[in-house]
Amino acid sequence: MFEEASEVFDNMFKSSFPLTFIVFIPAVLILVSPLPAEAAHEFTVYRMQQYDLQGQPYGTRNAILNTEARTVEAEVLSRRCVIMRLADFSYDKYQKALRQSAGAVVITLPKNMSAMPQDIVQQFMELEPEMLATETIVPVYFAMEDDELLSIYTQTLTSSSSQGSLSAAEVLLHTATANGFQMVTSGAQSKAISDWAITSLEGRLAGVGGEDLPTIVVVAHYDSFGVAPWLSYGADSNGSGVSMLLELARLFSKLYTYKRTHAGYNLLFFVSGGGKFNYQGTKRWLEENLDHTDSSLLQDNVAFVLCLDTLGNGDSLHLHVSKPPKEGTPQYSLLKELEMVVSSQYPEVKFSMVHKKINLADDMLAWEHERFGIRRLPAFTLSHLPSHRLAQRSSIMDVRSVSPSSRHGAGEPPAGPHVDVKRLSRNTKVVAEALARVIYNLTEKGAPGDLQIFTEQMQVQEEQLSAVVDWLTAQPRAAQLVDKDSSVVSTLEYHLGRYLKDVKRHYVKADKRDPEFVFYDQLKQTMNAYRVKPAIFDLLLAVCIAAYLGMMYLAIQNFGVLYSVVRRITQPKAKAH
Structure with missing residues (x-):
């Protein structure tokens, strides 16, 4: 019976090769083909x-x-x-x-x-x-x-x-x-993203004692920068500066609430956008206030502009100026008050003034105060960094983390940017005390250098500084990601509104014919x-399939011979009698 079946299969394969091809090829492909790419x-x-x-x-x-x-x-x-x-x-x-x-x-x-x-x-x-x-x-x-x-x-x-x-x-x-x-x-x-708006915010505290009062402007840009926008959290640059500005607004709003401490200075707080793109928000704000309006605190008597940038670490404070202040001016008074507060209250801090002229030939300005200096307003930037060229001002490594202070020497900038809340709190108090001494003219009144104004109920709140830094660094703040409807802008506006009056927004859009900046999506x-698998795998697979089919074809064509060989090998030998 087995011999008859083999003869039937042998005749079928020999006489019906197309059928054999159709039956075997799909089976071979199913068995040896790799799985689809996943x-x-x-x-x-x-x-x-x-x-x-x-x-x-x-x-x-x-x-x-x-x-x-x-x-x-x-x-x-x-x-x-x-x-x-x-x-x-x-x-x-x-x-x-x-x-x-x-x-x-x-x-x-x-x-x-x-x-x-x-x-x-x-x-x-x-x-x-x-x-x-x-x-x-x-x-x-x-x-x-x-x-x-x-x-x-x-x-x-x-x-x-x-x-x-x-x-x-x-x-x-x-x-x-x-x-x-x-x-x-x-x-x-x-x-390119069309009609992108960079948003800036301002708020003020009005002084008392007349209309023609000197104005002190406190500025900090809120946007971050790094090689990748979605990874730019800007903890120290400039989350620390914005946190300090909000804390200063809170402290001085309390002083300006009471008649006895209501000073004869207007305080103007400005949180600028586009700071990492050559301070576009500050540039447009100055144009609006100096060129297109008749009622602006900037057109009155500006005592000085203090810009806050990268103040969350280090045991150094550097006052960067484009033009050294002259003796007898308010800006010179601030310089001396900063020196006095540091020397008498925080001797571990090294304070210095860094003079650098504005180079209009550069594509990028070094510090934000240079935008004001170009418009002939007395301005300077306070930072713990001794130079504008240091890399931590524009890095995705500027994240919210705390490293041991012992890792860095006194006055030496940290290798990896981070925010030390205790140092940020200390620096905030230095600025607050110096500003208060200027506003209330305490040195001329004979107040000692170690006199502290912001104590007890009026002290700097380290927890609030930390909370603001945590919030700012919880999301990337690259200028391309912060639009006018962003939670960053609305939350900053809310905080400024708690302490200041006349809080308003300012928008910057690039000129359509000659844009100052162009952002892109994706x-x-x-x-x-x-x-x-690589292409060579497909080639080798095809060769293997062809060889397999060739062997199967020869086996089928010579099925009778193959069957005889297999039968002789597998047939048991006859027992000898």
Whole structure:
């Protein structure tokens, strides 16, 4: 019976090869074909800055990615997505990817950046301005590391680094068997945002004793900046400055509530937007108040403008001026009062005046007070930083974290930006005491230098300072992300309204014909890492399938012979009698 069945199958295969082809090919493809590519991991990426300032483009110009992943160790990076870890990042590696026309660069960041070694943090902060100095065609993204992303990086690193040490045959085999990852973004190409409004806020405390009173202006910009807008939290620069301004507004609003302490100075508080983009909010505010109105405190007797910038750390205070104040002027009085308060009450603090002339040839102004200096208003900036060039003023590493104070020497700026609330509280009290001594003319009245005004019920509230910094650093505050309906603006307006009168908003929109600034969208996207096989795998798979079908065809054509061989091998031998 078995012999008859074999003859039937043999005749069927020999006479009906097309039927055999139809039956066997789908079965073979189903059995040996790989599974369809699946999304191995979906994660959020944050694109590098893209903006134009005074007609000059900065940052990356592209936002679309669909290419295979590699690490920088691979020999060929052309049209590949180069993945780098912050711990291993260097400017030379970054430039290598750009020179080889990489399809994109993805830099992965640890979730807890404050735990990174300080030398790596400092190195990256110094590289951020260089990365933004010129426009880059290659899209550049940042992503927060997780287990899946680290696994993708490890597998890609193994694949990229092993190819250089293998023979040609080993490389071919390794390439065919290794898993690759296709990196694909879900967003569209970036485009300019039209009619974007930068919002600034002002409020005032009116003095008593006549209409023609001198005005003291206190200024701080609230926006943050870094290589990636969605990762720019600006804790020290300038969350600390805004927190100090709000606390000063609270303290002096109490003094101005009572007749006995109501001083003969107008106090004007201004929270500016667009500070990181050459102080666009301050520029427009000055134009509105000095050029287009007849009723402005800035057109009256301005005693001085005090700008607050990066005051949340360090044991130094530097008063940056464009023109040294002359003796007998209110600004000279503030300088001396700051020196007196520091020396008599906080001897651990080193105070100094830093003189730097305004360089109108520079594309960017150094400090916010220079905007006022250009309009011939006496102004200066108070900061714990000795120079405007220090990298922590514009870095995504400027996050809300506390490092041990012993890590830094006295007067030495910290390697990694952070806010020390105790030092911020101390600096706030220094400014408050010095301002009060100027307003009430305490030195000429013979008040000792160690006299403290803000004590007991009037003391600086460290908890409130900390709460404001926490709130400000709970969301990125890049100018491209803070519109007029943002919770940042509305909450700042609410806090100013609690302490000040005549709180109002000021908006800045770029000129349509010759825009001072242009922002772009697609700064935050979703990226998918698809697990894929390389093209060489498909070629080898096709060869294997063809060989298999060839062997099956020969076996079918010679089924009788094959059956006889198998039967002889499997048939039991006859027992010898």
